[in-house]
Amino acid sequence: MTVTIDRMTTCERAPSLQARLSLTPVSPIPGLLDGAWWPRSRDLLRELPALTDVLDARWGRITRISVNPTHWPGIPRKVPVTGHTVHVGWFTDEQDPHKLILLSYTAGRWDLLVIPPETSASAATRLMAAAATPGSLVTASGLMAKETATREAREALSREEEWESGGGPAPMAVGSRSRTRADS
Numbered sequence: 001m002t003v004t005i006d007r008m009t010t011c012e013r014a015p016s017l018q019a020r021l022s023l024t025p026v027s028p029i030p031g032l033l034d035g036a037w038w039p040r041s042r043d044l045l046r047e048l049p050a051l052t053d054v055l056d057a058r059w060g061r062i063t064r065i066s067v068n069p070t071h072w073p074g075i076p077r078k079v080p081v082t083g084h085t086v087h088v089g090w091f092t093d094e095q096d097p098h099k100l101i102l103l104s105y106t107a108g109r110w111d112l113l114v115i116p117p118e119t120s121a122s123a124a125t126r127l128m129a130a131a132a133t134p135g136s137l138v139t140a141s142g143l144m145a146k147e148t149a150t151r152e153a154r155e156a157l158s159r160e161e162e163w164e165s166g167g168g169p170a171p172m173a174v175g176s177r178s179r180t181r182a183d184s
């Protein structure tokens with residue numbers, strides 16, 4: 001996938017929608033993820049302001065965000081958000097392709113699972129709950145792989161149930177007889 005680095009920052013912001021976000025409850029047991037984010041598109045310039053609006057109020061001013069470019073067609077260098085600008089960077093080998101890292105100079109670091117925008121609502125709900133489990137040691141890519149395996153198993157079961165309930169091969173026509181080895 002080709003990545004485009006956008007060096008321009010626009011002063012205008014598109015009207016932001018509410019961020020679809022699930023955060024891990026405060027817990028003494030650390031986990032690998034601090035929650036999940038389900039953006040509506042793969043446009044970081046459009047999606048990040050809504051995310052930072054929620055997180056700035058909760059965690060302190062987000063100053064930097066890091067992504068893996070695998071799933072983002074364009075990565076802006078800077079994104080204007082409410083009251084400040086967030087710097088965006090990217091890493092290919094060092095960062096899980098399904099994870100977003102948020103940094104605040106004053107408050108620390110948070111890692112979020114990024115759920116692809118085209119994910120169904122039911123799958124996104126499962127992924128958001130799994131990513132927000134306190135103390136979980138499953139990586140972002142591990143969660144995505146489990147969800148893919150679950151979806152494939154459900155589809156296989158559905159095909160099997162369809163087969164068993166009459167969706168199998170068509171019955172033979174009346175009056176025809178099946179050929180056996182003796183008939184040949």
